[in-house]
Amino acid sequence: MPREFSRSQRMAEQIRRDLAEIVRDELKDPRMGFLSFSAVKLSRDLGNAIIYCSVMEEDKQEETLATLNRATGFLRSKLASRMRSRTVPVLKFINDESMTRGAAMETLIRKAINQDESKSVDEESKDADPDSNNENQKS
Numbered sequence: 325m326p327r328e329f330s331r332s333q334r335m336a337e338q339i340r341r342d343l344a345e346i347v348r349d350e351l352k353d354p355r356m357g358f359l360s361f362s363a364v365k366l367s368r369d370l371g372n373a374i375i376y377c378s379v380m381e382e383d384k385q386e387e388t389l390a391t392l393n394r395a396t397g398f399l400r401s402k403l404a405s406r407m408r409s410r411t412v413p414v415l416k417f418i419n420d421e422s423m424t425r426g427a428a429m430e431t432l433i434r435k436a437i438n439q440d441e442s443k444s445v446d447e448e449s450k451d452a453d454p455d456s457n458n459e460n461q462k463s
Contacts, residue, residue, distance in 0.1 A: 336364040339373060339403065339413070346402045347392075355391045357384030362420045366413060373413040376420035385419060392417040 340361050347359070363376040377392065379385040392399075396415045404412045 332366045332368070332370060335370060335407075335409065336366045336373070338407065339366075340364045340375070342403055342406045343375065343399065346399060346406075350402060351395060351398070353391050353395070355384070355387050357381040357388040359388055362422065370409075371411065371413055373415050375415060375417050376422075377417055378420045378423050389417050389419055 340363070343364075344361050347356070358380045359377050360380075361375055362378050365374045365376075366372070375392075377389065379388045381388075393416065396417075399415055400412050
């Protein structure tokens with residue numbers, strides 16, 4: 325029976341869950357903003373991990389990522405005690421902009437829908453007003 329997920333996918337998900345718990349419970353730094361870990365990408369040799377973070381407070385975004393990148397030694401040691409792996413990957417934290425891009429795309433879509441609706445309402449009002457058609461024909 326084949327495995328559903330590869331070792332790197334299972335390990336990435338375990339790292340994401342463990343990091344969330346460690347940051348929530350053990351990383352006590354006032355410079356940290358409210359964040360969530362959206363994805364972890366591991367290299368093929370499982371030696372490097374890129375962790376995508378979404379920081380909810382935009383004014384603390386850069387400071388939070390810098391704090392996380394400075395705390396990689398602490399985080400790796402905590403991960404090592406939780407994981408059943410011979411090695412723990414080198415961690416690198418990156419801002420995940422998919423949330424902001426998604427919100428911007430949603431705004432553009434809503435704007436386009438509203439413009440389409442206003443155009444269809446204008447066309448319907450022209451078709452419903454017979455006097456405006458008669459005046460256009462006389463000129």
